[in-house]
Amino acid sequence: xxxxxxxxxxxxxxxxxxxxxxxxxxxxxxxxxxxxxxxxxxxxxxxxxxxxxxxxxxxxxxxxxxxxxxxxxxxxxxxxxxxxxxxxxxxxxxxxxxxxxxxxxxxxxxxxxxxxxxxxxxxxxxxxxxxxxxxxxxxxxxxxxxxxxxxxxx
Amino acid sequence: xxxxxxxxxxxxxxxxxxxxxxxxxxxxxxxxxxxxxxxxxxxxxxxxxxxxxxxxxxxxxxxxxxxxxxxxxxxxxxxxxxxxxxxxxxxxxxxxxxxxxxxxxxxxxxxxxxxxxxxxxxxxxxxxxxxxxxxxxxxxxxxxxxxxxxxxxxxxxxxxxxxxxxxxxxxxxxxxxxxxxxx
Numbered sequence: 647x648x649x650x651x652x653x654x655x656x657x658x659x660x661x662x663x664x665x666x667x668x669x670x671x672x673x674x675x676x677x678x679x680x681x682x683x684x685x686x687x688x689x690x691x692x693x694x695x696x697x698x699x700x701x702x703x704x705x706x707x708x709x710x711x712x713x714x715x716x717x718x719x720x721x722x723x724x725x726x727x728x729x730x731x732x733x734x735x736x737x738x739x740x741x742x743x744x745x746x747x748x749x750x751x752x753x754x755x756x757x758x759x760x761x762x763x764x765x766x767x768x769x770x771x772x773x774x775x776x777x778x779x780x781x782x783x784x785x786x787x788x789x790x791x792x793x794x795x796x797x798x799x800x
Numbered sequence: 801x802x803x804x805x806x807x808x809x810x811x812x813x814x815x816x817x818x819x820x821x822x823x824x825x826x827x828x829x830x831x832x833x834x835x836x837x838x839x840x841x842x843x844x845x846x847x848x849x850x851x852x853x854x855x856x857x858x859x860x861x862x863x864x865x866x867x868x869x870x871x872x873x874x875x876x877x878x879x880x881x882x883x884x885x886x887x888x889x890x891x892x893x894x895x896x897x898x899x900x901x902x903x904x905x906x907x908x909x910x911x912x913x914x915x916x917x918x919x920x921x922x923x924x925x926x927x928x929x930x931x932x933x934x935x936x937x938x939x940x941x942x943x944x945x946x947x948x949x950x951x952x953x954x955x956x957x958x959x960x961x962x963x964x965x966x967x968x969x970x971x972x973x974x975x976x977x978x979x980x981x982x983x
Contacts, residue, residue, distance in 0.1 A: 652964055655971070659942065661949050690975055694943040696920035700835035703845060705827035709820050712852040716816055 654680065658687050737787070741776070744785055808868055812859050819859075823852050826869055829945075830876050836940045837880040839929070847883060851876040866954050873947075874955045877937060884933045927977040935970035942967060 656662050657670050674680045774787040804825065810818035830851060834844035854875050862871055928936055941947045941955060942963075952963045 651968055655964060655968055656949070659949065659967075686975065687971065690971060690978075691943065693920055693924055693978075697924050697944060698921050700832045700844075701841070702828055703831060703841070705824045708827055708831070708845065708848055708852070709823045711849050712823060712856070713816060713820065715849070715853050716819075716856055 654684060654687065658684065658691065741785065741787070744778075744783060804868060808859075808862070808864075811856070812862070819852075819856060822868065826872055829869065830872060833873065833876055833940070833945060834880055836944050837877070837937065838883065839925075843883065847876065847879045851879050854879070870951055870954055873951075874957070877941070877955050881933060881937065888933075923978060923981060924974070926981075927974045930977060931970055931973055935966050935973065938963060938966040939970045939974070 653662065653666070653670050657667065662670060674684065775784065776787070777784045804822065807818040807821045807825075811822060827848070831844055831848050834847045834851075835841065838844050838847065851872065855872055858875070862868070866874075928939060931939065937956070938952060941952045942949075947955065949960045949963045953960045956963070
């Protein structure tokens with residue numbers, strides 16, 4: 647796109663500063679081709695005025711639909727997902743560290759505790775038990791499902 | 801405007817009624833924009849509903865760098881662009897269906913002039929329909945919605961120079977199409 651084309655469109659759309667506008671008008675006064683080009687663009691722009699406005703619909707049904715959707719999800723705008731994104735990564739890192747970092751030599755020690763049953767008070771919490779035979783470490787991990795709203799993609 | 805700022809703040813704090821006021825305030829413009837971009841009343845309504853749901857979910861991210869209406873325009877425009885891309889992938893781009901659905905206007909007062917006016921509007925819409933999605937969007941935002949270059953650049957997340965370049969190309973294409981149709 648040529649420089650004068652850019653300015654021609656910007657002039658047509660009222661996007662030039664007062665100084666640029668004056669300079670462009672001076673240039674145009676000396677250039678009949680530019681004048682013709684401008685008048686064709688102005689005619690085109692005017693034709694857009696013939697495009698009928700779109701028919702409208704009432705706002706209320708739209709809002710009611712949106713409101714129903716919002717009630718299904720949550721009462722308040724959700725917090726950004728990234729606030730919770732670290733949690734699974736942190737849990738995995740902790741588990742990995744507990745498996746691989748052995749603070750004392752325990753390869754010969756048998757597990758001192760055998761977890762047979764985990765009783766959980768919290769609703770919907772799922773206990774996960776991991777026993778490392780070599781180190782004797784037992785990790786009990788309580789997994790509580792987070793709410794859909796907190797993790798809903800934006 | 802003062803009300804709008806208050807409603808935005810209240811909505812960000814979780815007040816759905818305040819958000820409802822924002823929906824009512826901007827509904828006509830957002831629906832109108834989506835009608836112009838999709839030319840399909842049902843799709844425009846569906847996309848508008850999606851726009852408001854996304855706006856609610858993203859409200860914590862709105863910091864007032866642009867006006868609320870420009871921000872919602874951005875979401876609506878992207879919704880329409882995504883919709884267009886989905887249609888294109890499925891080979892279902894069908895904007896031209898809406899051309900003969902123009903309102904009858906004031907045909908009784910000056911039938912010839914009104915008819916010419918309708919025909920002109922119809923030709924412009926047809927020409928717009930034949931543009932690619934990017935050029936069509938920029939023309940709708942500029943010529944029909946009256947947004948400035950800066951606002952269009954914000955909505956489309958591109959540079960002002962890109963807006964100017966697309967406008968230039970789109971106008972050239974439309975002029976060629978109209979010349980061809982009227983020759």
